[in-house]
Amino acid sequence: MPAEVLEIESAKSDEEPVLAVYEHPWVVRFTHWVNAIALLVMVGSGLQIFRAFPSLGAKIPQQDLLNWPKAFAIGGWLGGALQWHLTFMWIYIATGVFYLAYQIFSGNYRQVLLTRRDVPALWPMARHYFFFGPRPPATEAYNPLQKLAYTSAMVLGVLTVLTGFAVWKPTQFSWLAWPMGGFHLARVWHFVTMWAILLFVLGHLVMVILHGWSNFVSMLTGWKVDPEYPPR
Amino acid sequence: MDERKFKKVNRRELLKLTPVIALGAFAVPKLRGPLLKKGLALSDWASGKLFRPGHLAATFADSELTPFEKFPINDYDVDDPGVIFENWSLTVSGAVQKQGDYKLSDIQALPKKRQNTRHVCVEGWDVIGRFGGTPLSEFLRLVGADPTAKFVTVECADDYYESLDMATAMHPQTLLCYEMYDQPLTREHGAPLRLTVPTKIGYKHAKYLTDLRVTHVLEKVGYWEDQGYSWFYGL
Numbered sequence: 473m474p475a476e477v478l479e480i481e482s483a484k485s486d487e488e489p490v491l492a493v494y495e496h497p498w499v500v501r502f503t504h505w506v507n508a509i510a511l512l513v514m515v516g517s518g519l520q521i522f523r524a525f526p527s528l529g530a531k532i533p534q535q536d537l538l539n540w541p542k543a544f545a546i547g548g549w550l551g552g553a554l555q556w557h558l559t560f561m562w563i564y565i566a567t568g569v570f571y572l573a574y575q576i577f578s579g580n581y582r583q584v585l586l587t588r589r590d591v592p593a594l595w596p597m598a599r600h601y602f603f604f605g606p607r608p609p610a611t612e613a614y615n616p617l618q619k620l621a622y623t624s625a626m627v628l629g630v631l632t633v634l635t636g637f638a639v640w641k642p643t644q645f646s647w648l649a650w651p652m653g654g655f656h657l658a659r660v661w662h663f664v665t666m667w668a669i670l671l672f673v674l675g676h677l678v679m680v681i682l683h684g685w686s687n688f689v690s691m692l693t694g695w696k697v698d699p700e701y702p703p704r
Numbered sequence: 705m706d707e708r709k710f711k712k713v714n715r716r717e718l719l720k721l722t723p724v725i726a727l728g729a730f731a732v733p734k735l736r737g738p739l740l741k742k743g744l745a746l747s748d749w750a751s752g753k754l755f756r757p758g759h760l761a762a763t764f765a766d767s768e769l770t771p772f773e774k775f776p777i778n779d780y781d782v783d784d785p786g787v788i789f790e791n792w793s794l795t796v797s798g799a800v801q802k803q804g805d806y807k808l809s810d811i812q813a814l815p816k817k818r819q820n821t822r823h824v825c826v827e828g829w830d831v832i833g834r835f836g837g838t839p840l841s842e843f844l845r846l847v848g849a850d851p852t853a854k855f856v857t858v859e860c861a862d863d864y865y866e867s868l869d870m871a872t873a874m875h876p877q878t879l880l881c882y883e884m885y886d887q888p889l890t891r892e893h894g895a896p897l898r899l900t901v902p903t904k905i906g907y908k909h910a911k912y913l914t915d916l917r918v919t920h921v922l923e924k925v926g927y928w929e930d931q932g933y934s935w936f937y938g939l
Contacts (some may be wrong), residue, residue: 525827525828644755
């Protein structure tokens with residue numbers, strides 16, 4: 473799918489026109505922001521739910537895993553947190569389904585999905601980011617490491633929903649908990665996938681800050697001015 | 705394209721995101737409560753649709769049982785509301801042919817069922833217990849419950865109350881339970897009679913039953929539901 477590219481001419485000077493590329497279609501931007509809010513609410517209310525029984529073991533004797541501070545929780549009490557969790561899960565699922573369906577049917581997934589072709593370039597990219605290696609030339613919107621991160625986030629998003637349903641409906645969806653190792657482990661996996669997503673979010677935010685304003689604005693307007701890669 | 709025109713394009717694209725602001729409704733205190741109530745109702749509706757009347761909750765081997773002394777005692781008020789067993793009866797009212805008081809022996813005369821099922825607490829823990837009693841469906845047949853009625857409501861000696869949809873009330877694993885671990889119910893576990901509903905969350909399993917009412921409309925919902933918890937909460 474060829475990206476839409478514009479040449480932007482400066483109004484005042486006679487400088488060379490700057491290129492701008494339409495990187496993020498509306499559906500991607502819309503679901504990104506709605507999902508970001510929904511994720512925040514799901515994590516906050518989930519941690520308040522966890523506060524009701526902050527353990528992954530037995531009730532008697534109860535061994536608390538961590539006493540999550542109330543300031544970083546949403547809902548105020550278990551019943552309130554469940555209301556948030558059971559409301560925003562629909563928004564979280566809806567944006568996820570809308571996003572995935574759009575990516576698949578528009579073909580836009582090619583921009584973000586990690587494929588076997590990207591694998592050889594993963595290590596040079598990681599070396600650049602983490603070990604001061606030379607910067608591999610940018611050839612497309614997302615580098616292989618970015619594709620890996622976004623693909624993982626998608627998989628994790630699906631897993632949070634599946635593990636959530638295994639915990640919420642252990643009888644009607646008993647088949648869901650089975651590959652997770654049963655009902656108890658489904659709760660553990662639900663917890664683990666949440667932390668994995670938070671790890672992604674942390675890395676994502678660091679990279680957004682490092683990559684500057686034009687990159688951030690592209691998730692609002694869709695247009696990236698002066699991209700690091702040849703847009704055509 | 706010149707710079708100014710491009711800015712306009714950008715602004716238009718940004719404006720297309722304004723629907724996201726709708727989520728801000730959840731930040732308005734006046735709207736938050738009703739919206740969350742709607743969300744909870746949607747989840748309850750979905751739970752009702754997902755419920756399959758013939759689908760059984762998992763049952764477990766005796767070796768998987770949680771030891772009786774590690775089966776938590778949960779109540780909202782007192783462990784033992786002081787039921788006087790000699791005077792106890794279950795008062796049945798509403799859309800039934802034979803209203804009145806039923807003694808424990810009346811209930812125990814009905815077919816008995818024992819099952820090792822999981823008790824899941826809304827707090828996040830669960831235990832596997834052994835429960836014995838008569839299917840609620842047998843008792844509803846005995847009292848001649850109107851088959852078109854939609855709800856079964858129970859009231860308890862500790863002023864707790866709960867309600868079930870008729871599909872769950874008729875589920876083969878929903879018991880009027882008078883035994884745990886092959887022994888008569890102890891007081892703190894709800895003697896002389898409690899509900900055990902393996903297809904529902906723990907707070908639906910009301911203890912120390914005193915009244916049972918069959919209705920077409922939901923008159924009393926449930927103690928925790930009235931505090932803001934989900935009504936259907938099917939597992």
